[in-house]
Amino acid sequence: MYAFEYRRPASLAEAVSLLSQAEEGKILAGGQTLLPTLKQRLARPTELIDLSKVPELKGIREDGGALVIGAFACHAEVGASDLVKRRIPALADLAVHIGDRQVRALGTLGGSIANADPAADYPAAVVALKGTVKTDLREIAGDDFFTGMFETALNPGEVITGVRFQAPDKAAYAKFRNPASRYAIVGVFVARFGNEVRVAVTGAGPSVFCVTDMEAALAKDFRADALSGVAVSANGLNGDIHASPEYRAHLVTVMAKRAVEACA
Amino acid sequence: MSCTVTMTVNGKAVTREVEERTLLVHFLREHLALTGTHVGCDTSQCGACVVHVDGRSVKSCTMLAVQAEGASVTTIEGLAAADGTLHPMQAAFREHHGLQCGFCTPGMVMSAVDLVKDNPTPTESEVREGLEGNICRCTGYHNIVKAVLAGAEAMRAGEPAAAAAE
Ligand SMILES: Cc1cc2nc3c(=O)[nH]c(=O)nc-3n(C[C@H](O)[C@H](O)[C@H](O)COP(=O)(O)OP(=O)(O)OC[C@H]3O[C@@H](n4cnc5c(N)ncnc54)[C@H](O)[C@@H]3O)c2cc1C
Ligand code: FES
Ligand code: FES
Numbered sequence: 215m216y217a218f219e220y221r222r223p224a225s226l227a228e229a230v231s232l233l234s235q236a237e238e239g240k241i242l243a244g245g246q247t248l249l250p251t252l253k254q255r256l257a258r259p260t261e262l263i264d265l266s267k268v269p270e271l272k273g274i275r276e277d278g279g280a281l282v283i284g285a286f287a288c289h290a291e292v293g294a295s296d297l298v299k300r301r302i303p304a305l306a307d308l309a310v311h312i313g314d315r316q317v318r319a320l321g322t323l324g325g326s327i328a329n330a331d332p333a334a335d336y337p338a339a340v341v342a343l344k345g346t347v348k349t350d351l352r353e354i355a356g357d358d359f360f361t362g363m364f365e366t367a368l369n370p371g372e373v374i375t376g377v378r379f380q381a382p383d384k385a386a387y388a389k390f391r392n393p394a395s396r397y398a399i400v401g402v403f404v405a406r407f408g409n410e411v412r413v414a415v416t417g418a419g420p421s422v423f424c425v426t427d428m429e430a431a432l433a434k435d436f437r438a439d440a441l442s443g444v445a446v447s448a449n450g451l452n453g454d455i456h457a458s459p460e461y462r463a464h465l466v467t468v469m470a471k472r473a474v475e476a477c478a
Numbered sequence: 479m480s481c482t483v484t485m486t487v488n489g490k491a492v493t494r495e496v497e498e499r500t501l502l503v504h505f506l507r508e509h510l511a512l513t514g515t516h517v518g519c520d521t522s523q524c525g526a527c528v529v530h531v532d533g534r535s536v537k538s539c540t541m542l543a544v545q546a547e548g549a550s551v552t553t554i555e556g557l558a559a560a561d562g563t564l565h566p567m568q569a570a571f572r573e574h575h576g577l578q579c580g581f582c583t584p585g586m587v588m589s590a591v592d593l594v595k596d597n598p599t600p601t602e603s604e605v606r607e608g609l610e611g612n613i614c615r616c617t618g619y620h621n622i623v624k625a626v627l628a629g630a631e632a633m634r635a636g637e638p639a640a641a642a643a644e
Contacts, residue, residue, distance in 0.1 A: 217479055220498040220544050242545075249540050250522050252499075262498070264545065290534070314611030315593065316525065319534040320541065394523075396610070 215252045219261045226270040226375065229263055230350050233371045236261040241373065243325035244288060246317050271324065271375055274298060279381050285324025285374040292323065302343065304385035308335050311389060313396050324374040330366050330421065332452060333397035337422035338387065342403035342414035343379040350375060363420040382407050386476035388469040392456055399457050400465040404473040409433055413470055418451050418462045428470055438471040485546050488556030496543050503527045505543035506553055514554040514584050525612030528585035529553045535592035554584035566632035567591050576625030578616035586612050586622055594630040602627065
């Protein structure tokens, strides 16, 4: 790790101002992605701004029909939250299957979506649950937030404060996980809001995407069988030592069916 | 560049001057000479470095010492009683041959204690799931799982696992 300075702001305003003054500032949340990156010397920030003492980023609350989860909520907290389990059980279930127990104790919602790993779980929930990403400056629709592999709509120095998730009538997340890392080789989040159905896929492509053909088929007939014969193309999907693009394309339909079945 | 950190480690307050980039595991091993906490992979995968920070198990190779400012940290050295009596989970690992080379053991025991605290009556599959962050290259896990189940029982009963296993 290269040397850096460490700051621990006590408010959002202070965090934003430290970031704007830093030569090459980097936010530190749970550190579960950033510290491994720094250890490999893949980044060289001059200052780390630790968000752990910023009260505006904490907590989980209800807001009308939605849930607002603070950016600093760790995966263990979301997974164990009675409120999340009651309002959006699929989201609690997603959180308890991220990484392992120790990663879940530190890794945060804000860090996960800011990092936008193509295999991360939360992006599928942000998109399927019609999420809104709240920052110190604005609100960004979940559909517009993830712009590419490890890329988001965030400006430099912009701080995610939380995510508002709409509570669906039914939802489930099915993940075909990498057995070593537990990241998604393919993860599909299905959510039904009245007559509207959202099918968001992570792990398969460079960034999370919706499968509109599946959404239309499920809107007409919300059963796993409705997806038989609805395939996605392998074109542009990820291929690596874990799975080829063709295999990932196949898994999208399999996981989507499992998610629909889990909604029953 | 350096800064001062203060935290409680195994019940004792400690203050040291460290570089900001010092990892918690290096702080424990090199500054405090608590070498029971191991470094296996250094890439957040193996769990040999697991310690408790404010009651939660974390990988100390993936946390900065400064992030533990003001926290209460427990390492494997802090688990046994002052008179040397092993913690029931340690006793269960010994009784059930939950180790071979022992390299992964401090992390396994710290993870196991944390998971049993949350779930005092885990099933075998809950134990296996709870230990996903810990890798052992020797045992094949079978006896580790047995040890954790016995350790959980002993922790419930508040007695050493050796007696519980009779
Ligand atoms: C062994 C292991 C297994 C894992 N398995 C999974 C898995 O199965 N599924 C999965 O989804 N993830 C997995 N992860 C990743 C984990 O979920 C991380 O918690 C997550 O990627 C990053 O969150 P963090 O809070 O640790 O962020 P950090 O590492 O602190 O930060 C990550 C990035 O986000 C930026 N950032 C952080 N917070 C904010 C904010 N509020 N506003 C703006 N930018 C911010 C940082 O500057 C940095 O660039 C795994 C990680 C490890 C080490
Ligand atoms: S040394 Fe920390 S997880 Fe392997
Ligand atoms: S006993 Fe050798 S690594 Fe587990």
